[in-house]
Structures are given as C-alpha cells and as structure tokens.
Amino acid sequence: MLHILGRRALSVGRLTALSATMQLRHGLLAMSGHVTSLKVYIGIFLTLMFLTGVTVAVAYVNLGQLNKVVALGIATFKASLVVWYFMHVKYQSRLTKLVVVSGFFFLAILLGLTMVDYGSREWVNPPASLQ
Amino acid sequence: MHAHAAHHPALQHQFQTMSQQKESAVLGMWAFLLTEVLFFGGLFMAYMLYRTWYHDAFVLASTSITIFWGLLNTVVLIGSSLTMALAVRSAQINQRKATVMWLIATMVLGTVFLGVKVIEYADKFEHHHVPGPEYAFIEPGHEPIFELGPHGRELLERNSAESLNRTTQIFFSLYFTMTGLHALHMIIGIGLMCVITWMAWKGRFSSEYYTPVEMSGLYWHFVDIVWIFLFPLLYLIDRS
C-alpha cells in the first residue's frame, strides 16, 4: 500500500493521465456487447451437465477428506464457467472482473478469519512448536 | 444532451450516452450480485462450522435426502440458465419472438424447479424432518425411514438417537434456510421475467437496447450458481 502511495505522490501527473485514459476507454467500451455463438453456449451447457454427472458419481467414491475438496472444486469450476460465459464476464471491463473477484475475496475473509477462531479453540495448550 | 449522441427513447436524462447507461447498469447489477454473494456467504459460514462440528449428523441427514430430486433440479436449473443465455442472445440480435420464447422457456424451467422443491418439502413435512417442535429425525429404537449409506449403520451406532435428533436439526435448519432463500430468489426472478417477457413482446428491446433482459439474465445465472454450490453441499455429503 505504502509503496503505491509513494509512487502516487511522486508522479501525480502520470496517474492523472492514466485516469483520463480510463475515462476515454469507458466511453468506447461495450456498447452493444459481444454476441456469443450458439456453439459456445451449447458447449458450456454440455460441459456443465457432464460435470454435474461427475460430481454425483464422485460422491459415491470414497476419497476421504478429498471428497469435499473435489465436490467444491467442481462446483467452483462450474460456477466459473457460468460467470465467464453465460454472464459474459469474459467480455466485460476489468472493473467488472474486479468486482467478481472481490466478492469472493471478502467471502474468503469472512469464512477464513472466523475459522481462525474455531480452528484454534481446541489448542488447549499451544502447539509444541510454540512452547 | 450531447449533440452527437443519437437520442434513443430509452436514454434516461441523467446519462449522456447509451453506452454510459448500459455500463452503469452492468456495474450496478454486479455490485448487487456482490451483495448477494456475501448474503449467502453468512449461511455458508454457518454450514461450514456445523459440518465440521457435527460431521456424523450431517452425513446422515444428507443421506436422508433423495439425490434424484436434487439432480433433476440441477439439470433443470442449468438448462434454464442456457435458455436465459439464449434469450439474451436473441435480444442482442433483434429476434423478438425468439427472445420471448426463450424467456418463457426459462420461466417454465424455473417453475419446474419450484415444483420439485414443493415435492421435496412436502416429503420432509410428512417425515417430520422440518425443524421445530415436531422434529424427529430418528425415532429411538426404530429403524430410520430413509435408506442408510454405506457407513450409515456405523454412524447410527456410534451416536444416540437423541443426539442425532439434536444435531441433524441444525442441518435441516440450514437446509431449509438455504434452499428457502434460494427458492425465494427464484420466485423473484420469475416475477421479474414476467415483466421482461411482456416488455420483449411489446418490442421494447433491440440490439441497441436490451439491458433489462441482460440484467435479469445476470440475476438468473447467479441464482443458478448458488444452486451449483448448494447441490453438492446438501445432497452429496459422503455417499461412498
């Protein structure tokens, strides 16, 4: 952060110019949008169907702890396909992509930092390495 | 107004150009979906915690749910995502009738999904799998009313009926809250689409202006994504 701040303070002019370019770009970008071909849509649909089958099938195979990793991995991949193609993020501005990513970033903060508490509740004694 | 911008009837007064208007709508919709991610995120947090705490109960409760209905609904919902995407595409390329048709197809599939949900809920009501005073997952001393998974017997033996009744209730509380809110989103989506379909029928959209179709599409796909996660999390815990 500080690094960025520092650079910014040093070169007000450059960044101002940069923002001006961004302004310009937003005017040109994405007027009537990208028309995705039927083939892509059908292909994505079939992939999603296939992955649904895989996720059900895998549930019947005992992979131990890996089961939930695989299930969530497939779900995440499916969701990404929907976001990327059906929701046209592929053809959207970087800002939209940033918005999508930040949603999951903040969700990760919520889940991750809460689990910091629950994950260490049973550390009755500090792990040997800390003692 | 800027002189060079062709004054499209759908251009609102606060905007200078159609592209500015559309970009605003897209960003606004995505910001809204961001909100939705965090909204369901709270439920996923609770789910994650209790699944770790009450693993046995979650496995048993998950096995008691019929995969068939969940799978059917997944297919239906992904199908509806396809038809929705095609509706947007038709609007983009000025095919009014196709737009209306695909929108109707989407609504039909959405309704099928809700119908299946009704069947599933009714089943749970009948078997007292709805949390509350009537709740009973397993009658002490009785065989469970659902088919046990491969480890089911073992899980059943190492937990008492009382403790399972207590902790599976958390699973079903989350099940009903998650699927209930998801279904509510679908109902709102279908309502939204009724309006959009009517607008499409009236010829309000064109390759110049189809933002409302696209926005409802984004919403609908998001609802689909939520289900893509709910399906494995609720239906598919450890069937091996």
Add this chain to the structure above:
Amino acid sequence: MDAIRTIPATHYLNNGHGLASWLLTKDHKRIAIMYLVTISFFFFLGGLMAAGIRLELATPQGDFVAADTYNKMFTLHGVIMVFFFLIPSIPAVLGNFLIPPMIGARDLAFPRINLLSYYLYLVGGMFTLGAMLSGGVDTGWTFYTPYSAAASNTSVIPTALGVFIAGFSSILTGLNFIVTIHRMRAPGMTWFRLPLFVWAHYATSLIQVLGTPVIAITIVMLGVERAFGFGIFDPARGGDPVLFQHLFWFYSHPAVYIMILPALGVMSELIANFSKKKIFGYSFVAFSSLAIAVFGFIVWAHHMFVSGISVYAAMVFSFLSFSVAIPSAVKVFNWTATLYKGAISFETPMLYAYGFMGLFAIGGLTGLFLATLGTDIHMHDTYFVVAHFHYIMVGGAIMGYLGGLHFWWPKMTGRMYSEFLSRISAILVFVGFNLTFFPQFIVGYLGMPRRYHAYPDEFQVLNVLSSAGASVLGLGYLLPVIYFVYSLKRGEVAGPNPWGASGLEWEIPSPPPTENFAVIPRVTTEPYEFTPHVARERELV
C-alpha cells in the same frame, strides 16, 4: 457583489409543487431533503431515549423507570441511532445531495433506486417504530443470542425486520454511489480530481455493499430460529451463540466506518475550504479512506475478546485491529498539516471541524486501549467502551454531519442561518459532549458495566456529571432546528458560493436547478484550487 446573491427563479425546491411532486420525486436533491427530515425525526426520537437513560442514571437506585423500561430505552436508543440515524445520516443526506454536483453529473446513476432506498428506509423505520409502540424490544441493539432468540419476550422480530429492510436501503444507496462515481464523472473529472468527500463516500459504499448483506442474513437466521424454532445459534440445539457474534460484528464493525468515513470526508472539505488551502497529501488522505474500508473487514473479533473465542484468534484480531489505527492517524496528521500556512477563518462549519479534530482524536486513541488485549479484558463492556464509541460516533460522525450541514445549508436552501446562534450551538455541542462522555471513561475504568439500570453508589458523582453534560448537549442539538427553520424564510440570501469555496457544487446556483448543470462541465483543474480572485469572503455579522 450583492448582484450575484440572488435566488434563481426556478430551482429544485420550487420545480413542482404538492405532496406528490415530493413523494414521487427522482431528484437526488429532493430525496436528500426527505432523508434530512426523516432522519432528524429519528435523531430526536433516539435523543429522547438518551435523555431517559441519562435521567435514570442520575441516581444509583434505578428509581426513575423500571428495569424493563430502561432496557427497552437503551435498546431503542441504540437501534434508532445506529441504523436509522448514523448510518444514513451523511451518505443519504449530504452524499445524496452533493455527489452528483461534485462530480459534474445531473443525478445519481439510478434515480428510481434512490427513491426506492428512501422508502425502504422509511418502511424499516416504521417497523421499528411499530415494535416500539407494541411494547418495545429489550435485547440491546446487538441482538445477541440466545437472549434474543429464546429468552426475550419482546418484539424482537419486528425490530430485526425493520433493521433488515433498512439494511437494503443502505445497500442500494451504496450501490448507487459506486456506480455513479465510476460512471457519471464529468469529462476531465479524473479520480485524483475528485473531492475527498467523494472518495470517502466511495469507500463507505464499498462497506455498505459488502458488509450489510451479512447482517441481513444473520437477522434472517435469528428470525427463523425465533419464529420457527430452527436451530442455528441456539446452544440447546448444539448451535454456537458465538457464531452469531462473529457474523454480527463482521458487519457491525465495518458499520462503524459507514458512520465515520463520510464524516472524515466532510472534514477534508471543511478544512480545505476554511483554510483556503489544498489538502496536504491528497492521495494519502484519499487512499486512507479505502484502507480504512478494507482493513475494517478484518478486525471484527476485537469485540469478542472475552466472548469465549480462542486465545490465538484473539491475538490475530488484536494485531489486525491496529492496522486500522494507522490510516486514521494519517488523516488527522494530514489535516493538521493542511492548516499550516493556511488562511484560516472560523465560521461555524470550521468550529465543528475543530471540535471534530479533538473529539475524533480522543475517540480514536481510546480505541487503542480496546484493541490491546491486556487492557480490553478489564474494559470490555464497561462505560469506557460506551465513552469511546460515543466519541467516535457522536463526537465524530455527528460533529461531521452538523459541520457539513452548516457548510452546505446555503447550497441546499439558498439562504444563510444566524452565524451568532450557530456558533453558540457549536460551542454548546462541544462543551456538552465532553462533559457528558469524558466522565464515562473514568467510571468505565473504575469498572461500571454498560447497560446497567442501577449501579453502586460510588459511581454517582461521575454519572451526575454525565447527565448534566447531556442536558447541555441536548440544548446544543435543539438550537440548530430553530435557526435552520428560521433561515428558510428569513435567512440572508446566500448566492452560489458564500464561502468562496472550491468545488463544482459551488459553481451552480443556490438552490441548484433540478438538472444541476445546464451544460455538463469540463473539469481542468485539481481539487481545492484557491486563487485570490476565487476566494470571495462573505462579511460576517
């Protein structure tokens, strides 16, 4: 000079008459005025509750009202002040009014959604009022489980529903601002030419969009638990009541920044304009707003150090909590440096700005005691905490709100208020505030817990001081109502730029026309450019 001090023939206030022209308006300025009226109502309602609380605490015995009534009073005080006053105050009134003209736009990106968010706010408020009239609610504004889910027999669900609905109002306002700031800036209005007020609102909006849904879902879970007997947080069903606190504070800690960040934005405007000087280290101040917004999301469990979270989690969160202190400190230092070699004058808004600097500094610094684990164990849930957050929220957010309101009042109404009375009011607020809340630091470290209806005798003197201060503070808050209302008809005509301030909003007439700008301006200068001929001084009475 008098020639330019006129009220234009048509402006947003007289463009359309009758109730419907207000209730169905899509003009961001009219919506801002409707918010102003409504939140003022809630502010005085919440203030009434505060008066009841301070009256009760004047004696140790708990003899003014019954314990139940007292509990309902502090609950409603908290719920109303947090959700129906502080959170909407600056964004919904000043932000709504000023962001479009500041960035050179005709309106927000989604005027209809703006109106919708006002009505959501109103409906949420009605639910809460309804809950109050139907017997009140006694859970505290934090709604902690299992008390709220199982033990309390008051109107928890209607109140929570009110908060839930108002939450969506907040989300939609934030969403509208984000899109507006991204997409509606006039040509040449680059990110680094934005007034810092806009930066602060952008950061605030991020929190509103990202945080509010989490409390919404938490309320839903609480609601289904209470209404249908679902088990999620209930320990009797194996749930964890501490999970509620995690989810609650994931929103409610960042919510503190929803309340204070816009006030920080107002401060930057006031300090720049009343010292006629560019803000020192503009980009640091701008980025510190974003840093506060983002870091605000990783510190929440410092509200839970004695709630039974793990020792190690407490350490992680304590460490992270200090990260928020740095950008806040940076802001204060930058404002101070801005004053250096400025051309400072002390009209009422600047008095508020000075008051704000002092109170916000104390509020922020006392936060260090609570982020530090060793001391928080003793201070948690005592009056020290109460004093600390009132220094931030009342001393910070409300001082910022009032300062901003005094600064932009001529823009909103076209008229000036009494400078004499407003200065008196600013001084009363500052003195009354310190008298009310400073003793609470002391009584807090002595160990007096918060939410106590009766307390041990030896705390009485400090409590009486606090109650006495509250009456001065109350007077300070009532005065503006009088001179503001008076100014509407009789106030001196202000003209477009009575302060000689910089910023696009001062280049349009006061009150502005409905469309703000007849021609969308083209921006060519940095923010806070003051040149001698631009700085027109208004002679003071």
Add this chain to the structure above:
Amino acid sequence: MSVFGIPIFPEQASSFAKDVDALYFFIVAVSAFFALLVAVLVVVFGVKFRRKHAGEVGARIEGNLPMELAWSVIPAVIAMVMFGWGASLFYHLRRPPAESMNIYAVGKQWMWKFQHLEGQREINELHVPTGRPIKVTVASEDVLHSLYFPAFRTKIDAIPGRYTQLWFEATKPGTYHMFCAEYCGTNHSGMIGSVTVMEPAAYQNWLAGAEGGTMAERGAALFSQLACNTCHLETGQGRGPSLKDIYLKPVELADGSTVTADEAYLRESILNSQAKIVKGFQPLMPTFQGLISEEGLVSLIEHIRSLSPNASAPGAPAAAGAAGAASPTGATNQTPGTVR
C-alpha cells in the same frame, strides 16, 4: 484512589492488576502525547495563520512524502509495541497456573452461584483467600453472562452449553465489586455481587462453616442418586468405563481418536453420553440432557476429579475446547451438550 471523595481509579487487588494498569498508563501516555500534539498544533496554526483579509488564500503545499511516511511508520511501530505488550499480558491472564485452586461459578438470570470444593455454596458473593491462584470455571444456565471483577482486572463471558474460565490471585484483603458485564435481560444490573478477599487463615475458618459436605461428596451422592455407580464400576468390569484415575488422562474412543478427559469432555459425556464413546463400550448410557442442573453437573465432575487423586489441577484452559471445532485429529465426533 479518589479525588475530592470521587473515586477515579479502581483498587488493585490481584497479582496482575498492577501489570494491567502499567499497560493502561503506557497507552494513556502515548494517547495524551498525540492528542496534545495535535491539539497544540491545531490551535497554534489556527491563531498564527488566521485569515487576515478577505481573499487571502493559503500557501501552495502539495504534500511531503518523508513526512507522510514518518507519521505512518512511527504510529505503526508504537502500535506494535502495544500489541506485543497487550498480547503477552493477555496470555498470562488467560492461562491459570497449574497449582490453581478451583471454584465453580454458574450464571443464571439473575444471579451468580458459586461452589467451593470444600462444599461452601454462595449466591452473588464469593470468598477467596489471598496468595493462591484461583481458577473459576464458569457456566451459564440460560443466556450469556459475564463474570467481572474490576479490582482483579479480569472478566470472562459465561456461555450456555460450555465452560469458560478465568483466574486471579487476590493480593489484598477487602470486599470488592463483582458484576455481570454481558447484558442478560431485565435484571442485568441486579447481578451485582461482591467478592471478599480474606487472609488464608480467615478463609479456612470461613470454609469450616460449610454444611452438607464437600463438593465431591455432593457429587458422589448425586452419582449414586442417578445410579451412575451401577455401571461405572471402579473395577472396570461394569457396563461403563471405570472413572478412576481418568481425569486429564487421554481416553481412546470407539472411532479411534483420543480425547483428554477434562471438564469439557466429562460435561459432554454426561449430558450427551453418546457423543464420544469410549473404545470397547456400548453406547448404553442415557442422556442426562435436561435432567441435571449446571450446579449438579459441576459437583459430579468434581466427584470424578476426586477419583483421580494423582492428577494435578488443570493448568491449561481446558474449558476452551468445550465447544471447539473438529478436534485436531480430525475426529468425527459430536460436540458438546448443553443444559436447558
């Protein structure tokens, strides 16, 4: 400490009160320095750079990077000092010494109930000796409460469904406040009590006034009253495992994992007996959920503890795990029971 008869500073009556206050004064000093610095600068600038005439504008100063960095980094360093100091003190405050004396506290709407091992029971009053670390294990029968001793500078929430704990070593005889610090409903402020710190001899005298036997004896009575003794034979031949010498010992479970038989585990096993089945035994024990009060529960645990004369008093925050997440072994067990 008081000024003109107004108290302004609480008594220091525990071994770590001085440490907490030292950290407090350190932060006060830092805060006062920065608050005064800003206040003085703001006032001086306000006077010195007052606008002299209409139309005057401030000097053009954009910013100064070294200064910005200085006032970002210096506060950051000071903050880290506070964090480190606070965290190490906190660690000390949260870990009872191994030789602590046990007292059990149960919060309920709206009173605190205490039990001493020797059998004394008190409501809203607590008697403790000086010079010995005392560990208070805290439970709640209904909603959240928080046990708070300002003079000792410590508090902890009472959470239904699990145990939490705090400890202190009283240093100064006298009577001090005891509060409930977490809002718990109508008579929240009615949960004010007092803690009386006594010289050890006086405390022994006070204990001698106990009626109805020690806590362990009460627990033993309850043990047979609930017919626990019919299965939990000391020989280990009964239908339930022997409880002799199990306290704080590892217990192997049916699913292959191991837990430590601490208060949290014992509590869970009584209330929700099938949560963690001991290896080699059938899940036959009835659930005592709802049949036994929090106070009875702690007596039972105390009885079980007394069957392990060689186990040292717990030195670690055993209760913290009561509602913990999955055990580190990844065991797939049900967690804790609760009393309603």
